[in-house]
Amino acid sequence: MECLVETGVVTRMDRATTSTRDAEFEEYMAARQPSLLRTAYLLTGDRHSAEDLVQTSLAKLYLSWDKVQKRELLDGYVRRIMVNENNSLWRRAWKRKEVTTDELPEQAHVTDRHDHGERSALWDFVQTLPRKQRAVIVLRYYEDLTEAEVADILGISVGTVKSQASRALASMRQRVHTQPMLARDGEEER
Amino acid sequence: MNDFDERDLLTRELRDRSQDVGGHPLGLDHVRTRARRIQRRRNAVAGTVAAVVLAVAVPTALSVTDATRNGAPPPADQPTPSVTETPTPGPDGTFPLSIKDLPRGAEPGVSYVLNAEKTLVTPDGPVDLPEAYSQITPYLDGWLALAGGENGYENVFLDADMDVERTTLGGAGIVPNADGTRVLYSERDFNVAGRTVVVDAPSEPGYEREPISWDAPRGSTVAPVGFAGEDTVAFSTEDGELFLGVDDADPHTVPLQGFLGISAASEANGLVAGMVSYDDMEGAGCYGVLDPAVSTTDTVWDTCDYALFEFSPDGRFVIAGPPQFDGYGPSGLAVLDAASGDPVVEFSPSAKRTVTAVSNAVWEDSDTVLALVVEGDETRMVRAELDGRLEAVTDTYSIGMNLPLWFADRPRS
Numbered sequence: 001m002e003c004l005v006e007t008g009v010v011t012r013m014d015r016a017t018t019s020t021r022d023a024e025f026e027e028y029m030a031a032r033q034p035s036l037l038r039t040a041y042l043l044t045g046d047r048h049s050a051e052d053l054v055q056t057s058l059a060k061l062y063l064s065w066d067k068v069q070k071r072e073l074l075d076g077y078v079r080r081i082m083v084n085e086n087n088s089l090w091r092r093a094w095k096r097k098e099v100t101t102d103e104l105p106e107q108a109h110v111t112d113r114h115d116h117g118e119r120s121a122l123w124d125f126v127q128t129l130p131r132k133q134r135a136v137i138v139l140r141y142y143e144d145l146t147e148a149e150v151a152d153i154l155g156i157s158v159g160t161v162k163s164q165a166s167r168a169l170a171s172m173r174q175r176v177h178t179q180p181m182l183a184r185d186g187e188e189e190r
Numbered sequence: 191m192n193d194f195d196e197r198d199l200l201t202r203e204l205r206d207r208s209q210d211v212g213g214h215p216l217g218l219d220h221v222r223t224r225a226r227r228i229q230r231r232r233n234a235v236a237g238t239v240a241a242v243v244l245a246v247a248v249p250t251a252l253s254v255t256d257a258t259r260n261g262a263p264p265p266a267d268q269p270t271p272s273v274t275e276t277p278t279p280g281p282d283g284t285f286p287l288s289i290k291d292l293p294r295g296a297e298p299g300v301s302y303v304l305n306a307e308k309t310l311v312t313p314d315g316p317v318d319l320p321e322a323y324s325q326i327t328p329y330l331d332g333w334l335a336l337a338g339g340e341n342g343y344e345n346v347f348l349d350a351d352m353d354v355e356r357t358t359l360g361g362a363g364i365v366p367n368a369d370g371t372r373v374l375y376s377e378r379d380f381n382v383a384g385r386t387v388v389v390d391a392p393s394e395p396g397y398e399r400e401p402i403s404w405d406a407p408r409g410s411t412v413a414p415v416g417f418a419g420e421d422t423v424a425f426s427t428e429d430g431e432l433f434l435g436v437d438d439a440d441p442h443t444v445p446l447q448g449f450l451g452i453s454a455a456s457e458a459n460g461l462v463a464g465m466v467s468y469d470d471m472e473g474a475g476c477y478g479v480l481d482p483a484v485s486t487t488d489t490v491w492d493t494c495d496y497a498l499f500e501f502s503p504d505g506r507f508v509i510a511g512p513p514q515f516d517g518y519g520p521s522g523l524a525v526l527d528a529a530s531g532d533p534v535v536e537f538s539p540s541a542k543r544t545v546t547a548v549s550n551a552v553w554e555d556s557d558t559v560l561a562l563v564v565e566g567d568e569t570r571m572v573r574a575e576l577d578g579r580l581e582a583v584t585d586t587y588s589i590g591m592n593l594p595l596w597f598a599d600r601p602r603s
Contacts, residue, residue, distance in 0.1 A: 026218045033216060038208035047211060055216055056473050059224035060514075067545045070567070077545070084515065085473065122203040130411070130428055141197055142204040155549070155593060157305070157324055160338030167341060169196045 025065050028074065029058060036082065042138045043086045045127045057082040079143075080153045083135050087154075122172075129168055132156075136164040228473060228514060276577045285578035286540035287522060287548075289563050289570040295581035298571060299554045301326075301598035302584075310598055320352055327366045327373060327599035329393045334373060336364050342411070345377055361388070361412035362428065363601030368457050368503040371397045374423050376412035384408040388425050388435055390417075404435035404443050413601065418455035418462055418482065426452055432464070434482055448480050448487045453498055458505030461490070461528060463498040474513040479528065491531040496524055500600075504556040507534060507576075511548055518547030518564045523574060525559060535576050541565060552597050562596065569594060 033054065040050035040057075061068075061078045068077055126134060132154065139150045140161070147165075151158045279285050301312040303322055310317040310326055319326070323335035323346065332355070335346040345360035361376025373393040379385035385408060391401040406412045410427040418424045421437040424446075432446040446452065449464035456462075461479050466489060468475035477498045478489030496510035497520060508528045511520030524536040539546035544566045551561040551574075559574040560583065571584040587594035 022218060022222075025221075029216070029218065029221065034212075038211050041208050041211040042204055050211065051216070052470065055220060055224055056470075058216065058221045059228055060473065062221050062225045063229060064545055066543050067541075073567070080518070120203060120207070122199060123207050126200075126203070137200065138204065141201045142208070144201075152589075152593065157322055157338060157593075159321060160324065163338035163342070169200075172196050172200070 021065060025062055032075070032078070033058075036078065039079070039138060039143065040082060040086075042126075042142055043083065043131075043135060053082060053086055056085055060085075076149075076153065079139075083139070083153055084155075087131050087135060125172060129171075133164045133168055136161055137168050140165050276579060279578060280538075282538065284522070284536040284538040285580065287537035287546060287563065287580070288540045289565045289568060289572060289582065289586060290541075292572065292580060292582040295573050295583050298560050298573070298583045299558075300552060300560060302571065302595050303598050304595050305593055312598075318352065320348075320354065323598075324596075325364050325599060325601065327364060327393070328370060329373060329391075330395050334364060334375065334393070336360060336375075345375055361386075361414060361425075363414050364599070365414045365416045365601070366393060366599050367417045370394060372399070372417065374414040374417065374425070376406065376414055376425070386410050386412055388412055388414060388423065390423050390435070390437070402435075402437045402441055404433075404441055406433070406443075407431060415452050415462075416455035417457035419457060419460040422460060422482070424452055424455040424462055434462075434486070444482070444486060446480075446482070446486050448478070448485070448489055450475070453477075454500050454508065456501035456505040456528065458501070458503065459528075461501065461505065463501070463508060465497075466492055473515075477510075477513065479508070479531070490529075493526075493531050496526060496531075496533075498526070500552060501528055502553050502556045506556065509551050509553070509559055511551075515547075518545065519549045521547050523548045523551055523559070523561050523563075525574075525576060535574075535578055537574060537578075537580065539565075550597055550600065552600055560597075564589065571595065 036054050036057070037050055040053045041047060044050045044053055057078055060081050061074070064077075068074055126137065129137060135154060136150055139145045139153060140147065145153070147158050147161045151161045154161070156164075277285055297313065298311075299313050301310055303310055303319070303326065305322045308319045308322045310319050321337065323337050326333055326335040328334075329347065332347065332349040333352065335348060337344045337346050337357075341359060343360040343362060345358045345364070347355045347357070349355055359378035359380075364373060364375040366373045371392060371394045372390055374388065374390050376386060376388050379387055386406040387403040388406055389401055389403045392399045404423075406425065407427055407429070410429060410431070413426050413428065415424040415426060418434060423435040424433070425435065426432045430451065432449055432452050434444045434446060436442055436444060446462065446464075449462075449466060450468060452462055452464035454463040459481075460483055461481055463477065463479045465475045466478040474494075475497070476492055476494040477496060478492040479498065480486070480489045484490070493510075494513065497513040497515075499509040499511065501508050506528055507525050510524040510526045510533075512522050514520070522536060522538045525534045526532065527534055545564070546566075547564045549562045549564055549569065551559055554560045554573065557576055561572050561574055562569060563572050567589050568586050569589055570582055570586045573581050573583050584595065
């Protein structure tokens with residue numbers, strides 16, 4: 001693939017292989033993109049960053065497509081790329097600079113149905129969590145992965161997953177005492 | 191409200207919050223365009239390597255090999271040098287990186303943790319652990335470990351029999367110095383609300399030096415980076431603030447302005463390495479090395495071809511790798527000259543159809559690197575020499591739901 005892209009020397013067989021490969025990738029992308037975007041949104045907290053994160057993650061998956069031989073591992077692999085990319089110290093540093101220089105105009109125009117003055121206290125709470133802890137929460141309670149699967153993706157121990165999740169729940173419990181609305185949001189929907 | 195209620199609340203909030211997120215659907219062209227940018231960057235790096243490694247690595251390889259063959263035998267506590275022949279680099283100037291079909295070398299000279307076995311494997315033999323700590327290093331007459339506790343990172347002080355003596359709220363890592371006489375860690379001061387300190391403490395019994403501490407930003411979680419000289423340490427906060435802690439008549443901290451983040455410090459010569467810029471479209475950045483004695487803002491040298499990870503104990507080299515990481519880490523391993531940034535040796539994946547990545551790499555001594563390499567769904571620790579030789583130093587482990595092994599005294603992320 002590297003040669004195809006860089007030199008433009010494409011034989012008939014290469015074209016056929018690439019076409020099949022791209023078709024497979026496109027099929028996977030079409031099937032998984034909405035789900036990846038939702039997870040990315042929960043990890044990043046805004047659509048602009050979520051779309052950017054998904055695009056980078058899929059691009060890296062595209063480059064490794066032929067190397068991931070076990071197709072059942074694809075979801076875990078791209079999830080790992082996405083979480084690590086989002087947790088990257090460097091990406092965070094870049095984002096921080098970008099935000100401070102006001103170079104994210106699209107972000108200001110992004111709205112969702114929860115942003116019309118009705119932001120949930122619980123969502124605000126999730127957004128205050130450090131990135132790695134938020135990743136634990138998203139993978140554990142949204143993706144419904146096991147503690148071991150979360151540990152594997154984040155490259156941390158199962159004990160750390162447990163403690164991070166437990167700590168987040170404890171913080172949430174503490175918030176409930178000071179913001180009873182947070183608990184009522186959930187009660188009313190039952 | 192109990193844990194189950196809270197989990198249920200969280201799950202429903204996350205699902206509700208994300209269900210309408212549609213965004214602009216990406217097409218294959220969008221993804222391929224970004225992939226090409228990433229690939230161009232990777233190819234540009236490979237081209238640089240081919241040009242420079244051929245010029246630098248081969249003479250270095252010869253000198254290292256000659257020194258090994260003609261010099262005095264290594265000390266008894268050093269790993270036995272491999273007897274494998276020096277390989278020839280490929281056309282791109284790099285040596286093959288794989289965990290398969292490798293000669294078996296001497297046991298690693300650094301400690302590592304075997305997760306499933308809850309065992310610390312030291313050069314002197316295995317030690318049972320109470321749990322598979324994220325990190326553990328010798329400390330005075332016992333051990334200092336890092337664990338994930340109910341309230342975040344915990345420093346766990348253990349006695350020689352691995353019984354827990356006390357725990358404190360810690361930071362995102364503990365870093366011993368090169369000769370194991372000092373250790374850098376962080377802890378919360380419960381006497382002053384929100385106070386976080388970074389501690390440089392003696393870790394060898396009888397080492398005559400009082401512990402020194404520096405205040406970090408209040409309430410911050412600190413990631414100790416390392417020692418940048420006899421009287422200086424480097425650390426960052428999870429909010430991205432970067433500092434040197436200087437021990438003089440009045441111990442104080444100095445903000446580092448030249449980096450987006452710091453990744454390494456050299457106790458031998460005071461150099462500090464880190465990222466100087468980041469291109470989000472390419473998912474990669476440029477790195478640099480600065481000498482704080484000269485400037486805390488201007489780097490000595492920069493590179494957009496490598497990410498920088500750890501200085502050698504003698505400060506001559508720095509472990510590096512391709513600046514783009516995917517799920518497992520950089521896709522290759524390199525060693526650069528710390529003074530100039532010139533490549534000394536580089537290893538690239540030999541299996542073109544399998545994911546290969548270096549999940550962590552450390553110096554075993556000033557001329558030898560130990561790396562945890564992932565290939566497909568297996569991982570193994572390998573020893574990389576500056577002349578391009580590669581040998582296995584552990585068995586191969588299947589990557590299942592848990593990490594099978596990690597270096598004991600290096601932060602894992």
